[in-house]
Amino acid sequence: MTRRLQWLGICLLTTIGCWLAWSLWVLSDAQYRGLLSPITVTADSSNWRVARGQVVQGEERLRIQGTGRDREVVVLLNMPTPLPVEAVGSVVLFTSDQDDIGADLIWSTQPQFIISGREPLIQVDASRAEARLNSESDGDQFIYFLAIQQQVFERPWSIHSVEIHPVYPDFLGLQGMLWKRIFDPRPWQHTDINYNYQQPFGLQLSLMSLALFWATGLFLVLGVWQARRGGDWRLAVVVGVLVVWVSLDIRWQSELMGRSAQAIEFLTGDHTAPWPLDEGDQAIHAFAQQLTTTHRRDEFNRVFSLGYEYEALRLRYHMAKWGVRAITPQRWSSRWTRRLEAGDLVLIVDPWDIQIQPLTNDFTANPKVRVSEVSGAFSFEGRALMSHQGFWAIMILSSIENNQ
Amino acid sequence: MNLAVAVFKLSLVSVSIMAVLWRFKVVTGPGALALIMGMGGVLGPLLAGVGMWMVLIVFGPTAHWLPEIIMISVSLALIIYTTRLPPSAISLTSSGFSASSASSIGALGKGLIGCFCALIAVRFLSLLPDVVAPRLFPWDAWLVWGYEARVWFETGQFIPFLAPKETLTADSTAWVSFTLTDYPKVVPSMMLWLSGHVTEWTGQAPGLAWLWAATAIGCLLFGLLRQLRMPTLVAVIAVYLWWSLPIINAHTALHGYADLWLSAVLGLISVIFLLMSVESKPWHWLGIMTGLILLPLIKIEGIYWDVGIVFAALVHHYRPSIRAWLFLTLPWLVIGVIGYVIFDLDWIHWVTGGRLEFAVSDLMTGLWGVWRHTFVFYDWHLLFYAVFLCLLALPWAYRHVHHFVGFLALVAFGLVIIVGVLPLSGGNVWLGSGSLFSRVVIHFSLPMVIFVVMVAHGWRQYRGVV
Numbered sequence: 001m002t003r004r005l006q007w008l009g010i011c012l013l014t015t016i017g018c019w020l021a022w023s024l025w026v027l028s029d030a031q032y033r034g035l036l037s038p039i040t041v042t043a044d045s046s047n048w049r050v051a052r053g054q055v056v057q058g059e060e061r062l063r064i065q066g067t068g069r070d071r072e073v074v075v076l077l078n079m080p081t082p083l084p085v086e087a088v089g090s091v092v093l094f095t096s097d098q099d100d101i102g103a104d105l106i107w108s109t110q111p112q113f114i115i116s117g118r119e120p121l122i123q124v125d126a127s128r129a130e131a132r133l134n135s136e137s138d139g140d141q142f143i144y145f146l147a148i149q150q151q152v153f154e155r156p157w158s159i160h161s162v163e164i165h166p167v168y169p170d171f172l173g174l175q176g177m178l179w180k181r182i183f184d185p186r187p188w189q190h191t192d193i194n195y196n197y198q199q200p201f202g203l204q205l206s207l208m209s210l211a212l213f214w215a216t217g218l219f220l221v222l223g224v225w226q227a228r229r230g231g232d233w234r235l236a237v238v239v240g241v242l243v244v245w246v247s248l249d250i251r252w253q254s255e256l257m258g259r260s261a262q263a264i265e266f267l268t269g270d271h272t273a274p275w276p277l278d279e280g281d282q283a284i285h286a287f288a289q290q291l292t293t294t295h296r297r298d299e300f301n302r303v304f305s306l307g308y309e310y311e312a313l314r315l316r317y318h319m320a321k322w323g324v325r326a327i328t329p330q331r332w333s334s335r336w337t338r339r340l341e342a343g344d345l346v347l348i349v350d351p352w353d354i355q356i357q358p359l360t361n362d363f364t365a366n367p368k369v370r371v372s373e374v375s376g377a378f379s380f381e382g383r384a385l386m387s388h389q390g391f392w393a394i395m396i397l398s399s400i401e402n403n404q
Numbered sequence: 405m406n407l408a409v410a411v412f413k414l415s416l417v418s419v420s421i422m423a424v425l426w427r428f429k430v431v432t433g434p435g436a437l438a439l440i441m442g443m444g445g446v447l448g449p450l451l452a453g454v455g456m457w458m459v460l461i462v463f464g465p466t467a468h469w470l471p472e473i474i475m476i477s478v479s480l481a482l483i484i485y486t487t488r489l490p491p492s493a494i495s496l497t498s499s500g501f502s503a504s505s506a507s508s509i510g511a512l513g514k515g516l517i518g519c520f521c522a523l524i525a526v527r528f529l530s531l532l533p534d535v536v537a538p539r540l541f542p543w544d545a546w547l548v549w550g551y552e553a554r555v556w557f558e559t560g561q562f563i564p565f566l567a568p569k570e571t572l573t574a575d576s577t578a579w580v581s582f583t584l585t586d587y588p589k590v591v592p593s594m595m596l597w598l599s600g601h602v603t604e605w606t607g608q609a610p611g612l613a614w615l616w617a618a619t620a621i622g623c624l625l626f627g628l629l630r631q632l633r634m635p636t637l638v639a640v641i642a643v644y645l646w647w648s649l650p651i652i653n654a655h656t657a658l659h660g661y662a663d664l665w666l667s668a669v670l671g672l673i674s675v676i677f678l679l680m681s682v683e684s685k686p687w688h689w690l691g692i693m694t695g696l697i698l699l700p701l702i703k704i705e706g707i708y709w710d711v712g713i714v715f716a717a718l719v720h721h722y723r724p725s726i727r728a729w730l731f732l733t734l735p736w737l738v739i740g741v742i743g744y745v746i747f748d749l750d751w752i753h754w755v756t757g758g759r760l761e762f763a764v765s766d767l768m769t770g771l772w773g774v775w776r777h778t779f780v781f782y783d784w785h786l787l788f789y790a791v792f793l794c795l796l797a798l799p800w801a802y803r804h805v806h807h808f809v810g811f812l813a814l815v816a817f818g819l820v821i822i823v824g825v826l827p828l829s830g831g832n833v834w835l836g837s838g839s840l841f842s843r844v845v846i847h848f849s850l851p852m853v854i855f856v857v858m859v860a861h862g863w864r865q866y867r868g869v870v
Contacts, residue, residue, distance in 0.1 A: 207782050212789065234864050241793070242641070245786045249523070249648040252782065256530045256653065263533035277541060302576045313582060317546045320605075321558040323579045325571045339572035 038163040049076040061158035073150040082142035089167035093129045096158040103150040105131035109141040211244045281314050287391045288318040297322050301343035307350035315349050337380040344396040351390030406602045410609035414616050416472045418448030420479035427483050430687050435630025438623045445620025446668040449613050453594030460562040468600025513637050520644045534657035535615045538606035545660020553595035554605045590701045591662040614659035617668045628675045642857040651783045651842050662703040663846045669698050671850030677811040712817035720810025752829045760829040770832025777841045794859035804862030815855045818848040
């Protein structure tokens with residue numbers, strides 16, 4: 001009994017010692033040995049939006065060429081994933097050689113861009129400017145947009161990429177993150193069927209590796225124990241694998257339970273069928289509902305939805321009966337508008353990249369508009385039939401008009 | 405009410421098939437009921453989908469009750485017909501297999517069976533709210549499968565979809581597809597069949613079919629292992645292993661993809677291969693032929709699995725020795741490598757009809773993707789670790805599994821496709837994101853779980869030298 005206790009004590013102390021050594025090894029590196037990776041957004045990402053100024057997006061850089069309205073440049077970055085405000089430590093902007101860009105980093109904690117905070121971008125070296133965020137929030141605020149605002153423009157410059165760094169923890173903070181990573185599963189919420197996301201800014205530590213580390217120990221302990229008793233060590237291996245499998249699965253089950261609870265909440269609440277997937281989809285659904293109530297399909301020739309892939313295709317799904325055809329950015333060129341014919345209906349579900357300008361002074365009496373893509377890829381004219389939350393229904397009046 | 409009618413429809417078609425299988429005694433002995441329930445549960449909705457597709461073409465979407473009426477009529481006719489035959493003429497199989505490893509269950513065993521059954525039941529209940537929710541979540545579900553069903557439902561006509569290149573040229577009466585691939589219509593037909601009785605399209609009722617399929621696969625697995633005289637505890641653990649896989653749960657909760665159905669049919673064929681290894685019967689070949697036809701009707705990718713099944717059937721039939729294996733496979737391997745290196749012959753392009761091609765330059769991207777999804781992420785729990793361990797343990801377990809050479813050939817084919825061919829193909833860029841990898845592994849998940857359980861069980865029983 002005493003020998004067994006001694007043996008268990010040695011195992012326990014070795015495990016704790018290894019754990020401490022591993023933690024110190026991780027903390028000794030500025031990038032935390034890659035366990036906490038920054039999020040990088042390159043210049044060619046579709047997440048950039050130009051709010052003000054003359055900016056050209058290329059494969060390797062965003063070229064800032066001049067100011068726009070209000071004599072300033074504002075480039076928005078739609079966050080790939082909204083991040084908790086308190087989790088963001090700093091934002092590093094990689095630029096062309098620059099003495100001082102004299103710009104600020106601003107951010108929005110609303111799905112629509114509303115300035116929620118501001119920090120100056122301080123030049124660290126010739127190609128790097130950094131803004132440190134020391135924001136404290138109540139824990140429920142997420143950054144939806146970052147923006148670079150330059151109010152004093154001197155000469156053209158370029159943005160190559162942006163790195164969003166997390167707040168790096170101390171020793172206890174690291175232990176807390178590890179605890180959360182293992183024992184605090186978030187409700188499974190994602191709608192992507194293909195794989196389980198690694199939480200952005202979460203510890204990039206494989207649960208599988210942890211489980212395997214534990215399993216190996218378990219095999220050894222059980223195997224040695226069984227062998228000493230003259231028992232079946234193979235059973236120990238099978239049981240070891242099974243125990244780890246069940247442990248991983250119980251964690252996965254708790255994630256599923258969170259999701260089930262949300263689904264039950266939806267099921268027991270008031271809802272209209274079919275349920276839209278998210279807030280953006282709700283707006284698209286409402287737009288489709290309004291259009292199909294006020295107009296009939298046979299009033300039009302063909303119906304197109306114009307917008308980014310998700311929006312254009314969701315509208316196509318909600319209006320399946322109308323045979324809507326999606327025109328997504330891959331098709332955005334001047335060529336497609338030449339195919340428009342009189343009576344065609346174009347449904348615009350992109351309030352950011354497609355501008356609608358009235359062509360008459362009395363819009364109510366004569367709602368003729370010009371539709372144009374911000375970078376000039378295409379433009380056409382038509383009559384506005386309806387507008388709802390930034391989405392438009394435009395009827396083409398004549399094909400000749402669009403050829404001009 | 406809508407859900408109750410959908411369950412009723414699913415039950416009708418599944419029970420009609422179960423009744424025929426039961427009447428013809430295709431399987432008897434331990435696990436026979438579970439096996440028949442699994443077969444009926446998989447084949448019923450799929451055959452109803454095929455029936456609905458035919459009905460769509462001939463009568464249009466409003467005749468959504470016809471598939472089950474036809475299936476029930478045919479089943480009843482078969483049952484009535486067989487009652488007039490002498491009993492010996494309808495017994496398609498003998499009374500079962502020789503008992504080899506049946507063991508009595510102690511109190512600990514019963515407790516463990518209870519625990520694993522409870523875990524499966526909890527999983528079932530936690531998937532249920534998502535399955536009955538009136539929405540289609542995942543991308544392809546509402547972009548392809550659900551969209552087509554919805555168009556037919558809302559227009560009341562069987563509308564063909566034109567290729568995307570006709571988006572700007574087709575006239576106003578046409579519906580245009582967004583994806584380049586023209587997928588088969590069985591899965592959208594099945595969705596339409598399950599939604600035919602509702603007044604407004606919500607995407608709700610079809611979700612039940614996905615949970616139905618997952619349950620049927622569980623029954624198949626349990627029934628198979630009991631037929632092979634494995635202990636009840638092992639059979640229940642095997643069902644738990646498959647049911648616990650996160651990606652399988654994701655494909656059930658976020659229903660609407662065709663991959664779970666492909667998995668069900670490939671699983672059914674694997675089960676038949678294993679059963680026929682013990683005692684070959686004519687219905688086994690009939691089952692395999694049905695599966696061969698159904699796979700490409702569910703999804704185009706099913707045709708690739710057909711190749712694997714034909715390969716496995718040949719191996720099962722001729723049982724080549726190791727030398728014959730090398731003699732048959734090495735020349736093809738050499739010809740393939742020489743053809744690619746010297747003559748630039750892209751046989752992946754040729755085999756896939758131009759959908760994929762050799763992309764050796766992105767090999768590392770593909771391998772990295774495979775590595776992450778097998779050994780780093782928890783998409784598959786420890787499945788790939790277990791497969792890896794079982795491959796190592798195979799020599800020690802071979803005495804117990806060498807009868808199942810056709811099934812082993814299918815497993816070998818699948819593993820070569822997953823870790824060998826896919827990373828070499830143009831699909832390797834999607835392996836990193838998981839979109840391709842997860843789907844291929846879903847198709848092959850049941851054979852992998854069966855392989856793990858059989859080898860682990862055989863290895864545990866090993867006594868002696870290799």
